[in-house]
Amino acid sequence: MKMKITPNKIVGSDRIALSFNDVGKGYTSDSGTQVAALQNINLQIDHGQFVTLVGATGCGKTTLLNLAAGIDTPAIGAISLAEDICPKRDVAYVFQHYTLLPWLKVEHNVAFGLKMRGISRKQRINASGDLLEQVGLKGYEKAWPHELSGGMRQRAAIAQALAINPKLLLMDEPFGALDSSTRRDLQTMLGNLHRDRKMTILFVTHSIDEALILGDRVIVFSEQPGRILEDHKIFLPRPRMRSDDAFTRQLLHIYGLLAETHP
Amino acid sequence: MHYLRNNKHYLHGLMRRMGWTAIPLLLLIIWQVSAMRLGKPWLFPTVTRVLVQLVHPLRDHYASGSLLSNALISIFRVVIGFVTASLAGIILGILMGSVRWLRSLLEPMVEIIRPLSPIAWLPFAIAVFKLNTLSHLFGLDYSRTILDQVQLGMLFVIFVGGFFPILINTIDGVAGVRQNYILLGRSLGANSAQIFIHVYLPAALPMILTGLRHALARCWMVIIAAEMMAGIDSGIGYLLVYAADNAAMDLVIAIMVIIGTIGAGLSYFIRWIMRPFIRWHGQEV
Ligand SMILES: Nc1ncnc2c1ncn2[C@@H]1O[C@H](COP(=O)(O)OP(=O)(O)OP(=O)(O)O)[C@@H](O)[C@H]1O
Ligand SMILES: [Mg+2]
Numbered sequence: 001m002k003m004k005i006t007p008n009k010i011v012g013s014d015r016i017a018l019s020f021n022d023v024g025k026g027y028t029s030d031s032g033t034q035v036a037a038l039q040n041i042n043l044q045i046d047h048g049q050f051v052t053l054v055g056a057t058g059c060g061k062t063t064l065l066n067l068a069a070g071i072d073t074p075a076i077g078a079i080s081l082a083e084d085i086c087p088k089r090d091v092a093y094v095f096q097h098y099t100l101l102p103w104l105k106v107e108h109n110v111a112f113g114l115k116m117r118g119i120s121r122k123q124r125i126n127a128s129g130d131l132l133e134q135v136g137l138k139g140y141e142k143a144w145p146h147e148l149s150g151g152m153r154q155r156a157a158i159a160q161a162l163a164i165n166p167k168l169l170l171m172d173e174p175f176g177a178l179d180s181s182t183r184r185d186l187q188t189m190l191g192n193l194h195r196d197r198k199m200t201i202l203f204v205t206h207s208i209d210e211a212l213i214l215g216d217r218v219i220v221f222s223e224q225p226g227r228i229l230e231d232h233k234i235f236l237p238r239p240r241m242r243s244d245d246a247f248t249r250q251l252l253h254i255y256g257l258l259a260e261t262h263p
Numbered sequence: 264m265h266y267l268r269n270n271k272h273y274l275h276g277l278m279r280r281m282g283w284t285a286i287p288l289l290l291l292i293i294w295q296v297s298a299m300r301l302g303k304p305w306l307f308p309t310v311t312r313v314l315v316q317l318v319h320p321l322r323d324h325y326a327s328g329s330l331l332s333n334a335l336i337s338i339f340r341v342v343i344g345f346v347t348a349s350l351a352g353i354i355l356g357i358l359m360g361s362v363r364w365l366r367s368l369l370e371p372m373v374e375i376i377r378p379l380s381p382i383a384w385l386p387f388a389i390a391v392f393k394l395n396t397l398s399h400l401f402g403l404d405y406s407r408t409i410l411d412q413v414q415l416g417m418l419f420v421i422f423v424g425g426f427f428p429i430l431i432n433t434i435d436g437v438a439g440v441r442q443n444y445i446l447l448g449r450s451l452g453a454n455s456a457q458i459f460i461h462v463y464l465p466a467a468l469p470m471i472l473t474g475l476r477h478a479l480a481r482c483w484m485v486i487i488a489a490e491m492m493a494g495i496d497s498g499i500g501y502l503l504v505y506a507a508d509n510a511a512m513d514l515v516i517a518i519m520v521i522i523g524t525i526g527a528g529l530s531y532f533i534r535w536i537m538r539p540f541i542r543w544h545g546q547e548v
Contacts, residue, residue, distance in 0.1 A: 069450060071446055071449075071450075088452060089452060091450070092450060092451070093446070093447075093450040095443060095446070095447060097443060098441055098443040098444065098447070098547065098548075099447070100548070101444060101447065101448075101462070101465075102543045102546060102547045102548065103465040103466065103468070103540075103541075103543045104465075112448075112451050112453075112461070113451035113452050115461075116448075116451055116452040116453045116454075116457050116461075117452060144542075144543060144546070145543075145546075145548055146543065146546035146547075146548050148548075153548060160451070161451075163451075164451060164452060
């Protein structure tokens, strides 16, 4: 599969990093049935924004990230990246599964992107060490991915993505398989990284709580075929407090939205 | 229940130790006694006569060199043929495994040629390459080195013997690489050549290794048979038929032991070399 680069460039706005215009995508399964994964997606994401996507399973969230990454192409509509975001160099993707290369030790996994750019061995191992320290994995440079716990693996995957210094970071349920306390630690870490690095993040999650803790905006998807039910902006100060009334209200509101689509 | 399982374990351990000691020893004793009773060493030599041959690996036989020198010549031939087959098989295998149209284009031909026994190629190869050696490749008739002993025809059949197992396993290994790893590589900025080297190759390495092991075992079988062909005057397979023609059955059996041991040694060696590279296998997370 070739990585397709969306030719459309956004002109006229230097605020928008990524934009979906009337995007639709469907699949034909091997048995021949047609599945509409996404319909009528219109979405503009600003530079530096942290956008979370929630929705029922199978509603097309992964598909949307794949389109943004250029791994997949839309059936209709167009996806455009800002001029200053090179689709090959500036977009990193933390996948839902198999987030690390199993044949490389942790430090080489993190250094992989830099190696592809021809950075010298010494420099990239140094950089990888720094990043591992930032994500709390100091001392695990020489470990193999299979020797890490689930939470450590996700930390390593984040370090691996950050190594190429992305302007746009796509994350597909990165904390989905973790227990709640590890999950909260990683949420805090990611929030801090976003604050310090000013990158644009598109983050898929099943947890409405997580979406509200992290996002500037929560995009709520309908059940399949995925359409945008609501583009919910969050104006709560950070760090977000779960005990806050406003937080709880918004949580219940989104729960309600999603419940309505489950008849 | 517990008692039963322990008993079973104990029994298994005992059998394993016996398999390595008592059974071989018993067979050797039966061999020795019956050979002594038969008294026809040119037909069925005693264990001791075979051992005498084995502990004199440097003794010259029929002015054709010693056990050791002929074994080394055979190993050298196999190594050269095997290494070229590996390079060609792995490179073409990765290409065919990752580029679908190339696979469709070449696979029918591979499937037609592959079942043909490598040995069946030998008369053809000798006719084409005559008895030219590696030295001729470098423009010399004789280099007075081991290169004089490496006939191109023989290399060709070893190549054929090793190439197909490596090719097939590499194709399967590469075609089975998780799409995720390729996407991950691409998202981290790897171009096609880098994906080839840094994703397909390592991800398919466990399968490639399986191919290499099969291939090396096959090459070793092929060389013995190839060296038995007319016109060849060196190598352990040559010495084997020469000894048989001279009714030196003790030498024949000694050579059989050597061939078996080298075969096992090669297989172990390649596993040992490759083990660090595939330690991750089966641990994907
Ligand atoms: N390669 C494919 N071939 C056929 N159908 C596909 C393919 N990829 C996705 N689909 C279908 O498209 C729909 C959306 O899939 P997608 O993976 O985007 O869902 P998702 O929202 O990420 O789900 P989850 O939350 O479970 O990860 C599903 O119905 C799925 O069956
Ligand atoms: Mg998904």
